[in-house]
Amino acid sequence: MSGADLLALLPLILISISPVAVMLAIAFFRGRGLAAALALLGLFISFVSLPFAASYAPRSVTPLLVIDNYALFYMGLVFAATFAVALLSDGYLRMLRVRSEEFYVLLLLAAAGSAVLVASAHFASFFLGLETLSVSLYALLSYPVTREKAIEAGVKYLVLAAISSAFLLFGMALVYALSGTMEFSGIAAWAAAGIKYSNPVFLGALALIAVGFGFKLAVAPFHMWTPDVYEGAPAPVSAFVATVSKGAVFALFLRYFARVDIHTMGSLALALTVISIASMFAGNLLALLQNNVKRILAYSSIAHLGYLIVAFLASGALRVTAVSFYLVAYFITMLGAFGVVTVLSGPDGDAEDIEGYRGLAARRPVIAGVFSLMLFSLAGIPLTAGFVGKFYIIAAGAGSALWLLISILVINSAIGIYYYVRVIITMYSPAPVEAEEAALPPKSTEPAGPAAPEQAASAAGAIIPIGGGLVLAVLAIGLIWLGVYPSPLLSLIRKTIQSLM
């Protein structure tokens, strides 16, 4: 390993040192502030080191890792998103009054796992990255141990992630048995040269791997865990699961298939088509019936992964651009949406009941405005990043003549509007005191106890934590910027995907 190799690995090294540093620091000086500051610093330094690493890219560092612009781009996304989650968590954990130092260790570990994932070129590094991510998540999901729902979420995720890892491992083992290599490039060369995609064992292996991926990405029919986990987990962790953990897996998925025309593998393309359609319908239709904002966002994320697979099934350079842009837009939007839930949450529970949002626009207009923006972005309305993202997906689909898929996408967009807009209009409806509940026995305007966590929150923490506010402001600005002037990001993406094509 040469010096250049080490320099190329700099971001990975830094993000791996960070959790160790935080752990050591809090062993001597326990303190919430110190841990948070160190974590933020670690993420920041890792992010800043990306351009240095870029000057040594593209480069294969050992057979395990490949550092190219694509990997660095997604590492940047992972670091930035984790930074946002860490900032959001600060106020949240303070409000929960739990010991929060270890939270940052776990968060940094998860980020490190994701970064390894997007740079992996080998089954071993892929699996290591994935497990580092998953194991950290088990603990993160149930971090507020006094909450039953959080424990439930953690256990549910643990069981399902373990099973899906087993599927993945079995699939990898079969591929290794057939091809004799665990490097992605070797496998691709082997598959293209020899047995093709008609060998039943290889197809079985692909199916097992697809099941594993399906669980991680929470696409239908492997999506059952998503709403429960998102609902039970602390809101910032839900944001992390929805964005970083899914995005990193999808980025890897895309890297492997970027050079392959997926339609040459008949059965895989068919399976992905079915998964995509099922995810879109399952996500959107089930979200219609929800009254819990976190569950709505969970189902929405299922549908959005379905949209992403539509772009993934397209061909040409447009598909990689579409997926990358959509992922960025999706990261910003989901972080923003869960960020709003985070800053509204009180010590008794997260702000998840849709009724708690009634009249929010009158009480806290800025937060309501930011949340509306995020929801409009999820619905794909102009002026937001989601619009350009959806446009790109439909463009990628139309360019490859996937008319069936994009027709279904269009129908689903229309279905989706219903539940996004339902949340928005609830925020802009008059507060319950004057409306339907006027008939109920008069209650004091002060929070009515634990039954109304949102109201409690608005009284207790009417001032938004400064970190959370900052994150939301930056995300909202980024959202509009990408929606109105996406050119800079598009040219950046264009540069990053050159090494793939």
Add this chain to the structure above:
Amino acid sequence: MELLWLIIAPFAGGVIAWLIDRIDGGDRRGLPARWVSLLALVFDLALLAAIWAGRHAGTGVGKYGAWFLQLKAGWIPEIGASFHLAMDGLSFLLVFLTVFLGIVSVAVSWNEIKDRVGFFHFNLLWCLAGVIGVFLALDLFLFYFFWEMMLVPMYFLIAVWGHERRRYAAMKFFIFTQLGGLVMLMAILGLYFIHGAQTGVYTFDYFSLIGTRMSAAAAFWLMLGFFTAFAVKLPAVPVHSWLPDAHTEAPTAGSVILAGLLLKTGAYGLLRFLVPLFPAASASFAPVAMAIGVAGILYGAILAFGQTDLKKLIADTSISHMGFILIGVFAWNSLALQGVVMQIICHAISTGMLFILAGALQERIHTRDMGLMGRLWEKVPVMGGVGMVFALASLGLPGLGNFVAEFLILLGAFKANPAMSVLAALGLIVSTVYALRMMQHVFHGEERRGWSLPDLSAREKGVAAAMIILIVWLGLFPQPVIDAASPALQGLEAIAGSQVKIISVAGLGRMTAPPAQASFYRTASGPLKSGALKGDKNERR
């Protein structure tokens, strides 16, 4: 730059109105927000006057048409989308209509809207800005951007300030129009890729995309995609069901903008994009589209006749009147197109004013049920008189603008398709029935409740007077409007005509300029070569 300011002014005005209302605390009934909105729109009006005074038609924007002004700037070069705005006579008239009705809307909400005044005007102005953008955009991506952008503010206008079933109506409106828009997006992208594959240039520019060669089947499907979006907005009959709900539940200003402007974006889309981009396909689709138009005219009229809700009745008449637009566009000759422009403007004014009256009545007696009204003329004679004028306009009385419009459309359509024209003319009869029935039930007949209500206020009288002057002027002397629109319309005809000819004379190796007046049906479906060559003697360029 003037074009950009036209759009920026309402955008900025909306934001300022919102902020100023928040700072003000809303204790003065939102007056600052109202004045800021008015100021932004008056600024636009002044800008339009300046553009009109300083226009010199025929600046070199594209090959065809008479453009006053254009603005072209890079936007998203990665996908070939540019920020391309341009204005010709047609756009000018429509933008003028937008600003005028915008001012009217601010005026009529002066007393009606008392809650969250700043946010109301923010939505109002952003909706107007989106509509202006739609009327000016010459890049299909930009067009789609504005097309979608005007929906959200309109959604809020209905859902927050509407009447009893506002959330249902707003949601229905949003989903219908969004679905239509997405289908259009698919068609836009289909066109984009076909053009890109042929020329290697991937662009959304209107002038580049015109004349894209494609198979008849591809052209038909893409045309249908555009048609879906425009038909939903117009609305045409099978996809009209959002309209009565949305119009009825919207606050008065929302109804005025919906009827006066949002429906017109559909008509504008047909004129500017559908036929010029797919002339041959739309020619072959014309009989179907005209049949849909006739169905809309008659069905809307029947709905209106059976209606007891005053606002719903007016909404149903809109369906009927929009049928004429569909017929006129697909007749595609000079007379019919001039009629379409007149219809766009006159319907916006007459229906807009009827909605204002219905809103004024509802504000006073808190009902829209015509079964509870009656004999109101004695109590509110001015309102009754104004109502009479616009009911007569709606039924197409000569001397008022709507008559000119519908007459021109029928005349043009008769040349293209006599049978449809005859059927459409039945609409004039049924419109008499519903308009007079409306007058009878509201202002005459027996007194059903002992209402006591004030007549129109000075502000409302001012609005009504402006509207009456306009509709009478358009009825007696429509020539200025026709003159303003004609060069633009001839340009559109030339675009469509030239392509049909390119298709029919493909192989002759020479592109001939199109005839100005010839109906393109002859060139499209007649004996192709001879028809096309005959047209040559009428060259214009």
